[in-house]
Amino acid sequence: MLKKAVRISLLVAVLLPTSLRAQVRVGVGRPTTPAAPVNEFANYADPKEYTIAGLTVTGTRYLDPNSLVSLTGLKIGDKVRLPGEADGSAIRKLMESGLLDDVELLVTKVDGSDIYLNVKVQERPRLYRITYAGIRKGEQDALKDKVKINIGKIITNTIIKNTQLAVKKYFVDKGFLNTKVKITTIPDSSRNNATMRVLVDKGQKVKINNIEFVGREEVPESKIRMKMKSTKEQRFGRLFTPSKFIPKKYEEDKQKLIEYYNKLGYRDAVIEDDTVFAHNDRSINIRMQIDEGQKYYYRNVTFEGNYLYTDDRLREILGVKKGDVYNPEDLEKRMNGNPGQDLSSVYMDDGYLYYSATPIEKTIEGDSIDLEIRIFEGKQATINRVILNGNTKTSDHVVMRQIRTLPGQKFSKTNIIRTQRELATLGYFDPEKIGINPVPQPDGTVDIEYTVEEKPNDQIELSGGWGGFIGFVGTLGLSFNNFSAKNITNLNAWRPLPAGDGQRLAIRFQANGRQFQTYSATFTEPWLGGRKPNAFSLSWSHTVFRSFNQLDLFTRSIRGLQPIGSYTNTAFTLGLGRQLKVPDDYFTLSNSISYQRYNLTNLDLFFNGYRDGISNNFTFNTTLARNSIDNPQFPRGGSSFSLSTSLTPPYSVFRPKDYKPAAEDRFKWVEYHKWMFDASWFQTVFGKLVLNARAHMGFLGSYNARTEIGPFERFVLGGSGLAGQGTFALAQDIIGLRGYQDRSVYTADNNRVVDFNQRSQGGVVYNKYVMELRYPVSLNPSATIFVLGFLEGGNNWGSYRQYNPFDIKRSAGMGARIFMPAFGLIGIDYGWGFDEIPGVQKKNTGQFHFTIGQQFR
Numbered sequence: 001m002l003k004k005a006v007r008i009s010l011l012v013a014v015l016l017p018t019s020l021r022a023q024v025r026v027g028v029g030r031p032t033t034p035a036a037p038v039n040e041f042a043n044y045a046d047p048k049e050y051t052i053a054g055l056t057v058t059g060t061r062y063l064d065p066n067s068l069v070s071l072t073g074l075k076i077g078d079k080v081r082l083p084g085e086a087d088g089s090a091i092r093k094l095m096e097s098g099l100l101d102d103v104e105l106l107v108t109k110v111d112g113s114d115i116y117l118n119v120k121v122q123e124r125p126r127l128y129r130i131t132y133a134g135i136r137k138g139e140q141d142a143l144k145d146k147v148k149i150n151i152g153k154i155i156t157n158t159i160i161k162n163t164q165l166a167v168k169k170y171f172v173d174k175g176f177l178n179t180k181v182k183i184t185t186i187p188d189s190s191r192n193n194a195t196m197r198v199l200v201d202k203g204q205k206v207k208i209n210n211i212e213f214v215g216r217e218e219v220p221e222s223k224i225r226m227k228m229k230s231t232k233e234q235r236f237g238r239l240f241t242p243s244k245f246i247p248k249k250y251e252e253d254k255q256k257l258i259e260y261y262n263k264l265g266y267r268d269a270v271i272e273d274d275t276v277f278a279h280n281d282r283s284i285n286i287r288m289q290i291d292e293g294q295k296y297y298y299r300n301v302t303f304e305g306n307y308l309y310t311d312d313r314l315r316e317i318l319g320v321k322k323g324d325v326y327n328p329e330d331l332e333k334r335m336n337g338n339p340g341q342d343l344s345s346v347y348m349d350d351g352y353l354y355y356s357a358t359p360i361e362k363t364i365e366g367d368s369i370d371l372e373i374r375i376f377e378g379k380q381a382t383i384n385r386v387i388l389n390g391n392t393k394t395s396d397h398v399v400m401r402q403i404r405t406l407p408g409q410k411f412s413k414t415n416i417i418r419t420q421r422e423l424a425t426l427g428y429f430d431p432e433k434i435g436i437n438p439v440p441q442p443d444g445t446v447d448i449e450y451t452v453e454e455k456p457n458d459q460i461e462l463s464g465g466w467g468g469f470i471g472f473v474g475t476l477g478l479s480f481n482n483f484s485a486k487n488i489t490n491l492n493a494w495r496p497l498p499a500g501d502g503q504r505l506a507i508r509f510q511a512n513g514r515q516f517q518t519y520s521a522t523f524t525e526p527w528l529g530g531r532k533p534n535a536f537s538l539s540w541s542h543t544v545f546r547s548f549n550q551l552d553l554f555t556r557s558i559r560g561l562q563p564i565g566s567y568t569n570t571a572f573t574l575g576l577g578r579q580l581k582v583p584d585d586y587f588t589l590s591n592s593i594s595y596q597r598y599n600l601t602n603l604d605l606f607f608n609g610y611r612d613g614i615s616n617n618f619t620f621n622t623t624l625a626r627n628s629i630d631n632p633q634f635p636r637g638g639s640s641f642s643l644s645t646s647l648t649p650p651y652s653v654f655r656p657k658d659y660k661p662a663a664e665d666r667f668k669w670v671e672y673h674k675w676m677f678d679a680s681w682f683q684t685v686f687g688k689l690v691l692n693a694r695a696h697m698g699f700l701g702s703y704n705a706r707t708e709i710g711p712f713e714r715f716v717l718g719g720s721g722l723a724g725q726g727t728f729a730l731a732q733d734i735i736g737l738r739g740y741q742d743r744s745v746y747t748a749d750n751n752r753v754v755d756f757n758q759r760s761q762g763g764v765v766y767n768k769y770v771m772e773l774r775y776p777v778s779l780n781p782s783a784t785i786f787v788l789g790f791l792e793g794g795n796n797w798g799s800y801r802q803y804n805p806f807d808i809k810r811s812a813g814m815g816a817r818i819f820m821p822a823f824g825l826i827g828i829d830y831g832w833g834f835d836e837i838p839g840v841q842k843k844n845t846g847q848f849h850f851t852i853g854q855q856f857r
Helices: 064-072 087-094 137-146 158-173 223-226 247-262 310-316 328-336 343-348 394-401 415-427 550-555 756-761
Strands: 007-011 025-026 048-056 079-082 098-113 114-123 126-134 181-188 193-201 208-216 270-280 283-291 297-304 356-365 367-376 385-388 435-440 446-451 461-468 472-483 505-510 516-525 534-547 565-579 589-599 611-628 637-647 673-686 689-701 714-717 732-735 765-778 783-797 809-820 823-834 845-852
Touching: 025 714, 064 087, 064 114, 079 087, 087 098, 087 114, 087 297, 126 137, 137 158, 181 673, 208 223, 208 270, 223 247, 247 328, 297 310, 297 356, 310 367, 328 343, 328 356, 385 394, 385 505, 394 415, 415 446, 415 845, 461 516, 472 714, 472 809, 689 714, 689 732, 714 756, 714 765, 714 783, 783 823
Parallel strands: 007 098, 048 114, 126 193, 208 283, 297 367, 385 446, 714 732
Antiparallel strands: 007 025, 048 079, 098 114, 181 193, 270 283, 356 367, 435 446, 461 472, 472 505, 505 516, 516 534, 534 565, 565 589, 589 611, 611 637, 637 673, 673 689, 689 765, 765 783, 783 809, 809 823, 823 845
């Protein structure tokens, strides 16, 4: 049906006397209404045949007239009968195109049997803009992203309808099931444009009043409700899973419910019927009719087509026994979903790229299923070429040395997955966009194509200010994590520094006026010699701390004061680490030697009267570590642990038993042995939610009972874990414990209350336990963001007599982390401390903690 009345106007311009000339207009579906007595020209009872001698189009502004002529189906030379089907069909085709508001077919001239026609059209308006009414500005902005219509496009009925549906769907997906959308167009005839005005009436959000499960007998209703994670009944106090009804989520939850039944062995479970009906104008009820069916168990598992391995061997790898609950999801995981341990890895790690296995339910009797796994082994495939794409900054050899699939080797599924992990942990590429594509070749070999996408990984730490009488306060830190030392002399490679060889160069300067300055530089070559992953590192640091009279600081400028005491620390470290093959190649062994020189001048930082003197700390450190974490920014699986020991020479062994010198002589050569253990484990709970469990322990001791444990390398616990300026952090391990003040957690002998200075000097043994739940907000490499909730506990003791690993200071809280390549990790937490710190903090108090550039230990 045509939206507007379409008129066929036949203007007869024949050579008749003026008094007899007439304009004949024939309305579609209406009787002819002639204007003059010449009805014989448009007489429906006596139509006449004409030849089209001319065909023109008028009224167009944007449309192509030739295209409109082609739409009519008419062309010059056609014979048409007027009035007849040809004229009505031409107009109908033009209107059905959706491009026009009105069409008239005019006869401009008749010359015998020749007729000249003109198609007079009125174009539909074009979209000038879209406006929204009845909703908030934030919702309008969101709809602009959802409703994609190009400005200047012709406003057709289809566009109006699609816009209406898109707007309605947006609000339905947010729980507004009764949303009404009305669209009007406001034309601007002078420009043939129009504004589309979208009026939205959201109505009230529709909640779920009740969900009824009919037919459920074997599976507890509470379990069923838990599986419907996005479809919940309205209940007081429900915050994290609101009870709004979203059709899309409801359909997903029904599928999850059936999958859950299947996991329990109910392979025939179906939702026979589900009804959603109104409870009132703001809520609905849901009724689901469930047929649970029979619960099934494995009876016999056999294999067909296997020649390389026996049935018993494959059955052992599969791990399915007679009497086990039949679980298709678990079966798929045992066959393909556990790299290195599943059935497919047995074949594909030995080169059988074309291997496939199909489980067939061969026999079903009662509650038992006989399963036959049909195997196609195929031929072994060797790797022909390894192709690398996308590394625009990083040199090929840096990437290739991490790849475990080399030309000439047999194809290996486990090696491919391990390569993906190694490329992700480099930190140079976006872990979410590492692509692996095995390309089979006609000769039975396979090319393996790796695709990576570079991401920024250099970091800058920059802050500064003027601290009044203190002077300049600030930090400048630069970390180049993909440095190239060999290109230092190549000026063309400086962008801003030479990069691409996988080396690390870090330089840092921190100052608090004249009171405190620290300088450090570190260089690391992860592949010394370029043939094996032997990591070489070299670092240097220098710290200066000066003490001033506090009263003078408020009365005079620090620039004119002389310090009353000072402390310096200069340190050098040389390290070498290597990857181990046993027990597996996730293990590394690192060794280092370091020398630190402490110089104290009239400064009471340590206890035992040590105010002046020079201390030398020569240390050998060895660390055994294993790291199988899949992603350094947001791990979803894997674990890491390290056990390290730092040993100084046992100088006291060579001293007399009655040796009791002054403090400056006792600590001239620092003596201790130090042991530290750190473990972290990651596991995906469900979806994107990840559990992280951690444990940390540290012990500091002396070689014999005659030698006291010195003031160096002690443990300081509490707060954010930042060292802070003005402390001798290079001689301490600073460990965070959220929910408590910085450097405050300390248990002295006999639980004595000690002042802050003694707490800051640290303990000799500590332990800490952490459990976190993490959820990613954004995994974009330019800003990886996740939120977390934590439970945490730990303590720090001044002597082994007081040590009790179960006597911990507990806390809980939540926080967020943002990892930006330019700045590293930025974190904020709010922790609630449940226990009292005598003399420092009452129980059940909270603390905010802010960190930058580090992980919480």
